[in-house]
Amino acid sequence: xxxxxxxxxxxxxxxxxxxxxxxxxxxxxxxxxxxxxxxxxxxxxxxxxxxxxxxxxxxxxxxxxxxxxxxxxxxxxxxxxxxxxxxxxxxxxxxxxxxxxxxxxxxxxxxxxxxxxxxxxxxxxxxxxxxxxxxxxxxxxxxxxxxxxxxxxxxxxxxxxxxxxxxxxxxxxxxxxxxxxxxxxxxxxxxxxxxxxxxxxxxxxxxxxxxxxxxxxxxxxxxxxxxxxxxxxxxxxxxxxxxxxxxxxxxxxxxxxxxxxxxxxxxxxxxxxxxxxxxxxxxxxxxxxxxxxxxxxxxxxxxxxxxxxxxxxxxxxxxxxxxxxxxxxxxxxxxxxxxxxxxx
Numbered sequence: 001x002x003x004x005x006x007x008x009x010x011x012x013x014x015x016x017x018x019x020x021x022x023x024x025x026x027x028x029x030x031x032x033x034x035x036x037x038x039x040x041x042x043x044x045x046x047x048x049x050x051x052x053x054x055x056x057x058x059x060x061x062x063x064x065x066x067x068x069x070x071x072x073x074x075x076x077x078x079x080x081x082x083x084x085x086x087x088x089x090x091x092x093x094x095x096x097x098x099x100x101x102x103x104x105x106x107x108x109x110x111x112x113x114x115x116x117x118x119x120x121x122x123x124x125x126x127x128x129x130x131x132x133x134x135x136x137x138x139x140x141x142x143x144x145x146x147x148x149x150x151x152x153x154x155x156x157x158x159x160x161x162x163x164x165x166x167x168x169x170x171x172x173x174x175x176x177x178x179x180x181x182x183x184x185x186x187x188x189x190x191x192x193x194x195x196x197x198x199x200x201x202x203x204x205x206x207x208x209x210x211x212x213x214x215x216x217x218x219x220x221x222x223x224x225x226x227x228x229x230x231x232x233x234x235x236x237x238x239x240x241x242x243x244x245x246x247x248x249x250x251x252x253x254x255x256x257x258x259x260x261x262x263x264x265x266x267x268x269x270x271x272x273x274x275x276x277x278x279x280x281x282x283x284x285x286x287x288x289x290x291x292x293x294x295x296x297x298x299x300x301x302x303x304x305x306x307x308x309x310x311x312x313x314x315x316x317x318x319x320x321x322x323x324x325x326x327x328x329x330x331x332x333x334x335x336x337x338x339x340x341x342x343x344x
Contacts, residue, residue: 026123026278034125044072044277051102053080053103054105055080056105058080067295074284099274102276103275105288108266111142112326121141132304132306143285144266147265148265150189150239151244152258153236158231167259177212180215181227183238187336192319192321215341262316266319269288289304
């Protein structure tokens with residue numbers, strides 16, 4: 001049965017007679033990354049630009065774009081939007097037979113949905129050998145280029161070091177009653193976290209924490225992080241590392257701890273099957289997985305290229321299973337709300 005999901009606009013039928021030719025051009029361009037980079041660069045410079053849809057902040061993409069243009073003399077034409085906005089535009093344009101984007105950069109769940117609609121082309125690049133396990137998966141057309149890592153953030157004025165939880169089970173202690181904040185829409189995090197805990201035992205643990213101490217459900221990770229800083233929420237259970245680290249360094253009364261299993265949402269990039277600038281698209285993908293990784297790390301994103309990645313050596317990361325989440329989204333949204341509370 002064909003994949004369906006409520007957040008898609010509909011089934012995409014790939015149109016046009018040039019699909020095979022476009023895919024061949026992209027495959028040939030990808031091969032040049034291994035066999036003749038000088039020819040790849042020259043062809044990309046002849047194309048002159050690369051069209052990118054991305055969720056990266058305007059500031060971060062400005063840094064990436066400046067570095068890419070300085071290195072190769074190729075301009076990035078950026079359309080920035082939310083993950084859902086990119087998904088909607090990609091599907092709508094394909095339905096209309098319009099193919100104007102070369103590279104899509106977005107969270108893994110949206111890329112997986114776009115991939116299943118047949119809009120992305122699997123490629124292989126030499127730089128993949130530098131990536132962490134699970135970043136590039138054979139048979140999957142998108143590659144994880146950065147990670148969103150979850151950590152529990154706590155207010156250092158309200159939570160003494162001796163009381164900082166070491167495990168999720170520690171949150172059953174009555175001292176946490178009314179003190180645990182949780183983001184309202186982290187369905188995929190919850191799915192993969194409880195799966196890593198054994199499935200039903202993980203779900204039961206969260207039911208028990210809710211019954212014993214409750215959750216203060218907040219919409220938005222930044223909002224919840226700021227509430228931890230202000231002291232309104234002493235502990236934020238599922239905050240983003242890229243929020244926590246800079247505010248901690250700036251002197252805010254906040255610190256964080258990784259609770260096993262530590263979950264990471266992959267955000268990735270892919271070349272579209274009908275990329276109008278195939279050589280520039282391949283060159284930009286290569287850039288995203290190499291040079292741009294150093295820029296990601298300076299902006300508190302987490303690189304997937306191990307050459308640049310800066311994480312504790314003993315951190316055991318588990319990727320959120322975005323493929324499973326796309327399949328089971330209608331199960332986990334109501335289940336999360338039923339156990340955790342709150343509404344979207």
